[in-house]
Amino acid sequence: MNIQTKSQFVAVASITSELSAVMVVAKEISLAAANAKAIAFRAGDKAKGFQPITDFINELAKETIELVTSINVYALSLYQLTVNEYRKTIAYNKFELIAELSKDAAHAHSMEEPLEKAKLTMENCQRQFKRDVKQLLDQLEAVMHHARAARVIAANSRIEASQAGEYLQSLQAVAESVDKAAHTIHDNVQRCRIALSLYRNN
Amino acid sequence: MKMTKIYEGSHQWIMFGRDENKPSNIIDSNQYAVRTANKCLLMDPGGSELFAPMMAAILHHAPVEQITDLFASHQDPDVISSLGLWDQALSNAKLHAPALWEGFIRHYLGCESIEYVPIPDNGGTIKLENIELQLIPAHYLHSSANFHVYDPQAKILMSGDVGSALEPAGTPMFVENFDSHIEKMRYFHQRWMPSNHAKRAWIERVRNLDIDILAPQHGRIFKGDDVKHFLDWFDALQVGVAV
Numbered sequence A: 001m002n003i004q005t006k007s008q009f010v011a012v013a014s015i016t017s018e019l020s021a022v023m024v025v026a027k028e029i030s031l032a033a034a035n036a037k038a039i040a041f042r043a044g045d046k047a048k049g050f051q052p053i054t055d056f057i058n059e060l061a062k063e064t065i066e067l068v069t070s071i072n073v074y075a076l077s078l079y080q081l082t083v084n085e086y087r088k089t090i091a092y093n094k095f096e097l098i099a100e101l102s103k104d105a106a107h108a109h110s111m112e113e114p115l116e117k118a119k120l121t122m123e124n125c126q127r128q129f130k131r132d133v134k135q136l137l138d139q140l141e142a143v144m145h146h147a148r149a150a151r152v153i154a155a156n157s158r159i160e161a162s163q164a165g166e167y168l169q170s171l172q173a174v175a176e177s178v179d180k181a182a183h184t185i186h187d188n189v190q191r192c193r194i195a196l197s198l199y200r201n202n
Numbered sequence B: 001m002k003m004t005k006i007y008e009g010s011h012q013w014i015m016f017g018r019d020e021n022k023p024s025n026i027i028d029s030n031q032y033a034v035r036t037a038n039k040c041l042l043m044d045p046g047g048s049e050l051f052a053p054m055m056a057a058i059l060h061h062a063p064v065e066q067i068t069d070l071f072a073s074h075q076d077p078d079v080i081s082s083l084g085l086w087d088q089a090l091s092n093a094k095l096h097a098p099a100l101w102e103g104f105i106r107h108y109l110g111c112e113s114i115e116y117v118p119i120p121d122n123g124g125t126i127k128l129e130n131i132e133l134q135l136i137p138a139h140y141l142h143s144s145a146n147f148h149v150y151d152p153q154a155k156i157l158m159s160g161d162v163g164s165a166l167e168p169a170g171t172p173m174f175v176e177n178f179d180s181h182i183e184k185m186r187y188f189h190q191r192w193m194p195s196n197h198a199k200r201a202w203i204e205r206v207r208n209l210d211i212d213i214l215a216p217q218h219g220r221i222f223k224g225d226d227v228k229h230f231l232d233w234f235d236a237l238q239v240g241v242a243v
């Protein structure tokens, strides 16, 4: 296996692992949102501004989970594509070797058609891989967008929390955990994108 | 890859082996082809490493589109791990292999275009234009579902791992002195063949066949009286010695 395919395998496999971490964190956010909702409910008027925010956080977490679930399916098909491309490339290389080894063979020309076909299939795989990588990058961009939005909301929550009297600390803790989670998601997804962006244009 | 014609009549048998470019940590194997006017059958076509030299060698005898049939005596990697590559080169071929091993052999990723034709436990035939080859059960020798190929016209028995010897590179194609060959086969058969009972059943079956050439998957080919010498020697040997 050459370095290019090896790192392609690693890149695709790393997406799956980064995404499963994102999933865990997104679930944490959704839990934090439920928590915040309960606190805001108890705080009543003091946390009036906080209540819609909790719904919003919850919505965001749900969307992130859905998005990651669909990206995971995509990443799996990308992995299969990588396996397939690897297989086609090996075959093509072997067919080229056959052409070299069989120069003086009576039926050497009969391998021309399989060789040509193998080349086309291999190139198709490579093209499809690049196409799929581009789409995956777009989807990852959407997750990053959610993470950025979550951070803005967290900042707003902090302001709202300051109005909440004795609930200030617990609401601030919620804001803190949303911010931290969003930050983690942002970093993980960023790593996926860097790993993949190598394969977008080469 | 060396090529040796071992039968020439209405059709041909060609043996391939002793590949000079084979990595030294991979055991040497013999591959066989039966060539009729418009078709070609490959028997135990070999491991992935052997695919390119094998194909290049066959192109001396047949164009790729006439390779219509493959046969795997059993599931071992030295027998058929090249399947995934043949699958991408052959557009219309069948693989005849033990039914019992189908789910396992498919792990070699080779049945996208190749059709897996399962051989039932009691054997069967492969028709190649106007000749018919018999698939002789050789279960537990050494694999739990195992077949040999008998050609009644050429009087050749392709005997898979039975009759094999692991020898250094460049070994001659034929057994020249049976007595001195015994030591090269003894441990292989004692260790790899698990069952005296299975051995007995096979010998009884094979003694009824008219055989001029016994062609194993490793080492040298037996000719004429040496076929009988081999059967007698194998009959007397205790196998399954690891337990």
Ligand SMILES: [Fe+2]
Pocket: B074, B076, B142, B161
């Ligand atoms: Fe074997």
Ligand SMILES: [Fe+2]
Pocket: B076, B078, B079, B160, B161, B217, B218
């Ligand atoms: Fe073998």
